[in-house]
Amino acid sequence: xxxxxxxxxxxxxxxxxxxxxxxxxxxxxxxxxxxxxxxxxxxxxxxxxxxxxxxxxxxxxxxxxxxxxxxxxxxxxxxxxxxxxxxxxxxxxxxxxxxxxxxxxxxxxxxxxxxxxxxxxxxxxxxxxxxxxxxxxxxxxxxxxxxxxxxxxxxxxxxxxxxxxxxxxxxxxxxxxxxxxxxxxxxxxxxxxxxxxxxxxxxxxxxxxxxxxxxxxxxxxxxxxxxxxxxxxxxxxxxxxxxxxxxxxxxxxxxxxxxxxxxxxxxxxxxxxxxxxxxxxxxxxxxxxxxxxxxxxxxxxxxxxxxxxxxxxxxxxxxxxxxxxxxxxxxxxxxxxxxxxxxxxxxxxxxxxxxxxxxxxxxxxxxxxxxxxxxxxxxxxxxxxxxxxxxxxxxxxxxxxxxxxxxxxxxxxxxxxxxxxxxxxxxxxxxxxxxxxxxxxxxxxxxxxxxxxxxxxxxxxxxxxxxxxxxxxxxxxxxxxxxxxxxxxxxxxxxxxxxxxxxxxxxxxxxxxxxxxxxxxxxxxxxxxxxxxxxxxxxxxxxxxxxxxxxxxxxxxxxxxxxxxxxxxxxxxxxxxxxxxxxxxxxxxxxxxxxxxxxxxxxxxxxxxxxxxxxxxxxxxx
Amino acid sequence: xxxxxxxxxxxxxxxxxxxxxxxxxxxxxxxxxxxxxxxxxxxxxxxxxxxxxxxxxxxxxxxxxxxxxxxxxxxxxxxxxxxxxxxxxxxxxxxxxxxxxxxxxxxxxxxxxxxxxxxxxxxxxxxxxxxxxxxxxxxxxxxxxxxxxxxxxxxxxxxxxxxxxxxxxxxxxxxxxxxxxxxxxxxxxxxxxxxxxxxxxxxxxxxxxxxxxxxxxxxxxxxxxxxxxxxxxxxxxxxxxxxxxxxxxxxxxxxxxxxxxxxxxxxxxxxxxxxxxxxxxxxxxxxxxxxxxxxxxxxxxxxxxxxxxxxxxxxxxxxxxxxxxxxxxxxxxxxxxxxxxxxxxxxxx
Numbered sequence: 001x002x003x004x005x006x007x008x009x010x011x012x013x014x015x016x017x018x019x020x021x022x023x024x025x026x027x028x029x030x031x032x033x034x035x036x037x038x039x040x041x042x043x044x045x046x047x048x049x050x051x052x053x054x055x056x057x058x059x060x061x062x063x064x065x066x067x068x069x070x071x072x073x074x075x076x077x078x079x080x081x082x083x084x085x086x087x088x089x090x091x092x093x094x095x096x097x098x099x100x101x102x103x104x105x106x107x108x109x110x111x112x113x114x115x116x117x118x119x120x121x122x123x124x125x126x127x128x129x130x131x132x133x134x135x136x137x138x139x140x141x142x143x144x145x146x147x148x149x150x151x152x153x154x155x156x157x158x159x160x161x162x163x164x165x166x167x168x169x170x171x172x173x174x175x176x177x178x179x180x181x182x183x184x185x186x187x188x189x190x191x192x193x194x195x196x197x198x199x200x201x202x203x204x205x206x207x208x209x210x211x212x213x214x215x216x217x218x219x220x221x222x223x224x225x226x227x228x229x230x231x232x233x234x235x236x237x238x239x240x241x242x243x244x245x246x247x248x249x250x251x252x253x254x255x256x257x258x259x260x261x262x263x264x265x266x267x268x269x270x271x272x273x274x275x276x277x278x279x280x281x282x283x284x285x286x287x288x289x290x291x292x293x294x295x296x297x298x299x300x301x302x303x304x305x306x307x308x309x310x311x312x313x314x315x316x317x318x319x320x321x322x323x324x325x326x327x328x329x330x331x332x333x334x335x336x337x338x339x340x341x342x343x344x345x346x347x348x349x350x351x352x353x354x355x356x357x358x359x360x361x362x363x364x365x366x367x368x369x370x371x372x373x374x375x376x377x378x379x380x381x382x383x384x385x386x387x388x389x390x391x392x393x394x395x396x397x398x399x400x401x402x403x404x405x406x407x408x409x410x411x412x413x414x415x416x417x418x419x420x421x422x423x424x425x426x427x428x429x430x431x432x433x434x435x436x437x438x439x440x441x442x443x444x445x446x447x448x449x450x451x452x453x454x455x456x457x458x459x460x461x462x463x464x465x466x467x468x469x470x471x472x473x474x475x476x477x478x479x480x481x482x483x484x485x486x487x488x489x490x491x492x493x494x495x496x497x498x499x500x501x502x503x504x505x506x507x508x509x510x511x512x513x514x515x516x517x518x519x520x521x522x523x524x525x526x527x528x529x530x531x532x533x534x535x536x537x538x539x540x541x542x543x544x545x546x547x548x549x550x551x552x553x554x555x556x557x558x559x560x561x562x563x564x565x566x567x568x569x570x571x572x573x574x575x576x577x578x579x580x581x582x583x584x585x586x587x588x589x590x591x592x593x594x595x596x597x598x599x600x601x602x603x604x605x606x607x608x609x610x611x612x613x614x615x616x617x618x619x620x621x622x
Numbered sequence: 623x624x625x626x627x628x629x630x631x632x633x634x635x636x637x638x639x640x641x642x643x644x645x646x647x648x649x650x651x652x653x654x655x656x657x658x659x660x661x662x663x664x665x666x667x668x669x670x671x672x673x674x675x676x677x678x679x680x681x682x683x684x685x686x687x688x689x690x691x692x693x694x695x696x697x698x699x700x701x702x703x704x705x706x707x708x709x710x711x712x713x714x715x716x717x718x719x720x721x722x723x724x725x726x727x728x729x730x731x732x733x734x735x736x737x738x739x740x741x742x743x744x745x746x747x748x749x750x751x752x753x754x755x756x757x758x759x760x761x762x763x764x765x766x767x768x769x770x771x772x773x774x775x776x777x778x779x780x781x782x783x784x785x786x787x788x789x790x791x792x793x794x795x796x797x798x799x800x801x802x803x804x805x806x807x808x809x810x811x812x813x814x815x816x817x818x819x820x821x822x823x824x825x826x827x828x829x830x831x832x833x834x835x836x837x838x839x840x841x842x843x844x845x846x847x848x849x850x851x852x853x854x855x856x857x858x859x860x861x862x863x864x865x866x867x868x869x870x871x872x873x874x875x876x877x878x879x880x881x882x883x884x885x886x887x888x889x890x891x892x893x894x895x896x897x898x899x900x901x902x903x904x905x906x907x908x909x910x911x912x913x914x915x916x917x918x919x920x921x922x923x924x925x926x927x928x929x930x931x932x933x934x935x936x937x938x939x940x941x942x943x944x945x946x947x948x949x950x951x952x953x954x955x956x957x958x959x960x961x962x963x964x965x966x967x968x969x970x971x
Binding site for chain 2: 418
C-alpha cells in the first residue's frame with residue numbers, strides 16, 4: 001500500500017503544528033503606550049483577599065496598596081522612619097502619644113487622607129486580632145491631621161514597636177466603614193488605596209496583576225505608568241522568566257547561593273538589600289540533653305560558622321555574619337558591646353569536649369556516650385522546601401560528628417517542620433529560617449526574640465528563651481529606648497540570650513533584588529529606590545517593592561547627577577489639584593474571552609486545514 | 623427515508639447493549655465513586671503538617687506582636703479544624719453528596735470557594751490537554767500506520783528507538799530544556815505564564831506553544847508505538863487480503879486499516895486521562911501555567927484541603943466517566959464487540 005493517502009491525511013495535523021510554530025514568531029505586543037514594568041511575587045498564584053484586617057488578606061500584595069504611619073529601617077536610617085507621618089510626640093510619662101499625618105495626603109480616588117482614616121485604622125488595629133495589638137484605651141481626633149492615643153499605663157515603645165515594627169496599614173474610612181463584617185471583607189472591587197501603584201479592581205485568577213500609577217501618591221506620581229506583578233508558584237520558574245527577559249525585576253530572600261543564578265544574567269544587576277531573617281539551628285531545650293546549657297554551648301563551640309557562611313554566601317559572607325545575640329552590630333554598640341555582641345564562641349573542639357565531659361559524657365573510641373554507655377545521638381530536622389537549610393544541616397552533621405555524636409539529618413516538609421518546631425516532640429535541632437522574626441534590629445524591639453516558639457505542652461509557655469531573658473526584656477520595656485536603664489536591661493537580656501544558646505545563629509539571610517539595567521532603580525549612595533534601607537513593614541517580607549521603587553525613571557543611567565535629580569523629583573509634592581488627571585480604568589478585562597477566542601482560532605485552523613485537505617482530495621479525484 | 627435510517631441505527635445500537643450490563647457497570651462506578659470520596663477526605667489529612675499552624679506562623683510573621691496561641695485558636699475555629707475528625711468527615715460527606723457538591727472555602731484563597739479556584743484553573747488545563755492530545759493522538763495514529771506500512775524499513779528502524787527514547791523523557795525535564803533553549807537562549811518563546819501583561823489571542827497562543835509541544839512530545843510516542851503494533855497485525859489479517867482481492871482502492875483499504883488500528887489508541891486515551899492530568903501537573907508547574915497542576919501543587923504545599931479535595935474529586939470523576947465512556951463506546955467503534963449477547967459482559971463476536 002502506498003503511503004500517499006496517509007501523508008494527505010497528515011496535512012491538517014501538519015498545518016496545526018505549523019500554526020503553533022508560527023505563533024512563536026508572531027510578535028506579541030507587550031502593552032500599549034503606557035510604560036510598563038514587570039515584577040514578580042513568588043509563593044502564590046492567586047489572590048482572593050486584599051483586606052489588611054482580614055486574616056486571609058494577602059500580605060504580599062496589600063502592603064503595596066496601604067502605606068503605614070511609620071516603618072522600621074536599617075542603618076544609616078534611624079530605627080523608625082515616618083512614611084505617612086509628619087511626626088509624633090508623647091507626654092512626659094509616655095501614656096499619651098500624638099500622631100501627626102503629613103498635610104495634603106489623598107487616597108487614589110482624590111479623597112483626602114486624614115485623621116479620620118488614621119483614627120479608624122488605629123481602632124481597627126486595637127480591636128481585631130489580625131494586626132499586632134497595642135493596648136490603647138482611647139483615641140481622639142485633634143484636628144484634620146492629628147490623633148491622640150491614650151494608654152492606661154506608659155507605653156514607651158508605641159511608635160517603634162506598636163506602629164513601626166508591625167507596619168500597621170492605614171485604610172480608607174469611607175470605603176472600609178461601609179462593611180458590616182470587616183474581617184469577612186475581601187476588598188477586591190472599587191479598591192481605594194494610597195500606595196505608589198494601585199489596583200482599582202481585581203478579578204480572581206488574573207495574572208499578572210496590573211497596578212496603575214497613583215496620581216495622588218504623596219511622593220508624586222510615579223514615573224512608570226503601570227507595574228505588572230506576575231504571581232509565581234515556583235521560584236525556579238520566576239528565575240527562568242527573569243532570565244528570558246520577560247521580567248524587569250525579581251525579588252527573593254535567602255543565602256547568596258539561592259540567588260546565584262541571577263548574578264550571571266546579562267544586562268542585569270543583583271543587589272543585596274536589607275536583611276530578611278537569620279538562619280539558625282534552633283534547639284529543643286525542653287528535652288535532655290539539649291535542656292542542658294553546657295551541651296548547647298558545646299555545640300556552639302563545635303560549630304564552624306565561618307565555614308558555613310563562606311560556603312553559602314560566598315562573596316557576600318562578610319555582610320551576612322551575625323553576632324551571637326543576633327543584634328545588628330550598630331545596635332550592639334548602643335549597648336556597649338563590640339559589634340560581635342557580648343559573647344563569641346570561636347570554633348574550639350577541645351572546649352566543646354571539656355563541656356561535654358563536665359556533663360558526665362564520655363568519649364569512648366571516638367563515640368560520645370552517656371554514663372550508661374548509650375551513644376549520644378542528635379537528629380537535625382530542616383525544611384525540605386528551603387534551598388539552603390539542607391546544605392547547612394549536612395554541614396552541621398559533619399561538624400558535630402567530630403565530637404563523637406551520632407548525628408542524623410531529616411528533611412521535613414515545610415508544614416511539618418513548622419508544626420514540629422512549635423512543640424517539644426519529634427525533633428532535637430531544627431535548621432530553620434522560617435521564624436517569626438528577622439534579625440533584631442534595635443533594642444526597641446528586643447521583645448521580638450520571643451517570636452521563637454517552642455511551647456511547653458502543659459502550660460503553653462514559650463520555653464525556648466529562659467525566664468531570665470524574658471524578665472530582662474520585660475524590665476527593659478519599662479524604660480524609653482536608649483535610656484540608661486533600658487540599655488542596662490537590654491544588655492543583660494542579650495547577654496543571657498548569647499550565653500545560654502537557645503539557638504545557634506548561622507548567618508543573616510538577605511533580601512535580594514535582581515533588576516534589568518534598562519531602568520533607573522535608585523541610587524546606592526543616596527539610598528533611594530531599591531537601595532532604600534526602609535522596610536516599611538516586616539523585613540522578612542520585604543515585599544514593599546513598589547513603595548521603594550517610585551523614584552524610578554524609565555531609562556538607564558549610571559550618572560549620580562541623574563539619580564539625585566530623579567529622587568528629588570520623586571519627593572516633590574504632588575500636584576493633586578490638577579483637574580486633568582484621567583480617571584483610572586474601572587474594571588480589568590477578563591482573560592476568559594481571550595481564552596475562548598484562542599480556542600475558536602484553533603478550531604477554525606483545524607477546520608480550514610480539514611477543508612483544504614478535502615478539497616485537495618476532491619480535486620485529485622476529479 | 624431518513625426516519626428509516628435513524629430507526630435502523632437505533633435498532634443496531636440496541637442490539638449491541640443490554641440493560642443489565644449497563645446497570646452493573648453504573649453500579650460499579652457508584653461504589654468506586656464512594657470509595658474515592660472517602661479516600662479523598664483521608665488522603666489530604668494524612669499529609670504531615672497542619673494548615674492552622676502554618677497560617678498562624680505566617681500571620682505572626684507578618685504582624686509582630688500577635689499572640690501565637692490566640693491566632694492558632696482563632697484560625698482553627700474559623701476553618702473548622704478544631705473539631706473532631708469524625709465531625710469534619712460527616713460535614714464533608716453532607717456537603718459533597720448533594721446535587722451541587724461543595725467543598726467549602728479554600729484555605730489559601732479564602733473566601734474564594736474551592737470550586738471557583740479549581741474551575742478557574744481547569745479551563746487552562748483543558749486548553750493544554752485538548753490541543754496537545756488532539757495533535758498527539760491524531761498524528762500518533764498516522765505516524766503509527768505510516769511506520770507499520772514501512773515495517774522494518776530504514777525509517778521504521780530509526781524512528782522506533784527514537785520514540786522509545788522520547789517515551790521515557792520526563793515532561794518537567796523536557797520543559798526545562800525547552801525553556802533554556804527557546805526562552806533563555808533564543809528568546810523566541812515565553813518561559814512562563816498563560817499570556818502577557820494584557821491577555822490577547824496571540825499572546826495566549828504564543829504562551830501555549832512550549833507547554834503544548836512538551837505535552838505532545840511526551841504523549842505522542844505511546845500513541846505511535848501502540849498504533850504501529852496494532853496496524854501491523856491488521857495489515858496481516860485476512861480482511862486486508864480479501865479487500866485487496868476484491869480490488870478495493872488503496873484509500874479504502876487504508877481507511878479500514880486506520881479504523882481498526884485506532885481502537886487500542888482510542889481506549890488508551892480514555893484510560894490515561896488520569897495519567898495525563900498527573901503529567902500535566904509537572905509541565906504546568908515548570909511553565910507556571912495557571913492550570914490544575916499549579917493549583918494542586920500549591921494546595922499540597924499549603925495543605926489547602928478544600929482545594930485538594932475539589933481537584934481530586936473532579937479528576938476522579940473525569941477518570942471514572944471516561945473509563946465508562948471507553949467501555950460503552952467500544953461497541954460503537956468496533957462492530958465485533960457487543961454487550962447484548964451476554965448477561966455477564968461484552969463478548970467478541
